[in-house]
Amino acid sequence: xxxxxxxxxxxxxxxxxxxxxxxxxxxxxxxxxxxxxxxxxxxxxxxxxxxxxxxxxxxxxxxxxxxxxxxxxxxxxxxxxxxxxxxxxxxxxxxxxxxxxxxxxxxxxxxxxxxx
Amino acid sequence: xxxxxxxxxxxxxxxxxxxxxxxxxxxxxxxxxxxxxxxxxxxxxxxxxxxxxxxxxxxxxxxxxxxxxxxxxxxxxxxxxxxxxxxxxxxxxxxxxxxxxxxxxxxxxxxxxxxxxxxxxxxxxxxxxxxxxxxxxxxxxxxxxxxxxxxxxxxx
Numbered sequence: 001x002x003x004x005x006x007x008x009x010x011x012x013x014x015x016x017x018x019x020x021x022x023x024x025x026x027x028x029x030x031x032x033x034x035x036x037x038x039x040x041x042x043x044x045x046x047x048x049x050x051x052x053x054x055x056x057x058x059x060x061x062x063x064x065x066x067x068x069x070x071x072x073x074x075x076x077x078x079x080x081x082x083x084x085x086x087x088x089x090x091x092x093x094x095x096x097x098x099x100x101x102x103x104x105x106x107x108x109x110x111x112x113x114x115x116x
Numbered sequence: 117x118x119x120x121x122x123x124x125x126x127x128x129x130x131x132x133x134x135x136x137x138x139x140x141x142x143x144x145x146x147x148x149x150x151x152x153x154x155x156x157x158x159x160x161x162x163x164x165x166x167x168x169x170x171x172x173x174x175x176x177x178x179x180x181x182x183x184x185x186x187x188x189x190x191x192x193x194x195x196x197x198x199x200x201x202x203x204x205x206x207x208x209x210x211x212x213x214x215x216x217x218x219x220x221x222x223x224x225x226x227x228x229x230x231x232x233x234x235x236x237x238x239x240x241x242x243x244x245x246x247x248x249x250x251x252x253x254x255x256x257x258x259x260x261x262x263x264x265x266x267x268x269x270x271x272x
Contacts, residue, residue, distance in 0.1 A: 071270060076178050083177070084185050091187065094257035098250070106257060115265065 086112040123247055124194045125162055127239040136236060137163075137231055141218035151195065151210035151218070158198035160220045166191045167216025171208040183209060187251070196242050199223050260269045 005006040074082075097105045109115075123134045140163065145151060151162055151169060162169075168190045172183035186208065189195050198206050200223060230237025 020169065075180070076180065076182070079177060080182060080184070083175075087185055088260060089187075090258050091254060093261065094254045098253050104119045 053099050086110075086114040120193045122163060122194075124141060124161070124240060125214050126243050127237060127253075132233070132236050132239075136221075136226075136229065136240070137219055139225050140221040143218055143220050145212035145216040145218065146190075147212055147214055149212045151212065151216075152206045153193045154206060156211040158179075158204045159198040159224075160196060160222050161194060161226070162196045162210070163194050163219040163221065164189055164191055165217040165219060167218075168213040168259075169195050169216055170211050171195065172211065173208060183211075188213070194244075194247060197247055200226070200241075200252050201242055211238065 026046055086100055089112045093105075094107070122198040124132070125136065128136065131259070145167070154156070154174070168188060170185045171187040172185050172188065174181050176182075177184070195210050195218075195241075198208065200202060204223070226240075230240070
């Protein structure tokens with residue numbers, strides 16, 4: 001009798017384990033199916049969105065005019081005088097190079113305001 | 117002008133210099149007067165007796181075309197050597213910066229004189245070569261100095 005009851009218990013236990021394993025196996029397939037469906041929906045949704053980098057759809061577009069940089073304009077007479085002075089100094093520097101042709105004399109500095 | 121110091125007459129005897137100068141026409145240019153414009157046919161050479169001549173090229177400065185001085189010549193120096201060198205076009209504009217007196221020597225007259233006196237032609241041609249060669253070397257050095265600055269600005 002004891003042996004019979006033990007066999008019945010073992011059988012019931014085996015059936016229960018099998019049922020649990022079957023249930024677990026069938027639920028994974030359903031989850032995978034659900035995830036696959038969700039993925040395909042996401043793909044469709046992403047494909048319909050415009051491509052962008054680090055941009056939000058709701059990013060406000062503000063039309064700000066570029067800052068006005070006020071550079072003091074040199075009077076043309078002053079500029080022409082500076083150019084003339086620059087040419088004279090450069091000419092003198094180049095002439096001195098002819099009399100002493102060295103790297104130092106070729107690249108000697110002048111006091112021209114256009115260079116500094 | 118001391119003829120011995122004149123660029124164009126170096127190596128010539130006084131008699132040769134006097135004979136050559138007698139071929140030219142003396143002209144006076146008041147301050148601001150143009151000796152020749154850029155691009156014009158160059159048929160004469162100008163030997164400056166006294167005064168000063170600015171050689172300029174046009175440049176855009178603050179949106180305006182301005183003549184910018186690239187060289188200055190004064191007494192004893194020659195301008196307009198394009199009159200002797202093909203293609204006989206002035207590549208600069210020459211303007212008197214001061215009251216200037218110059219001896220203007222026409223190419224045809226000079227060439228005819230050189231035919232008769234080849235030794236004078238040789239010396240004058242050598243002097244012109246010296247003037248042009250020096251200008252080339254000076255501008256070569258000036259160009260390289262500017263290039264150096266461009267490189268320093270762009271690739272500090």
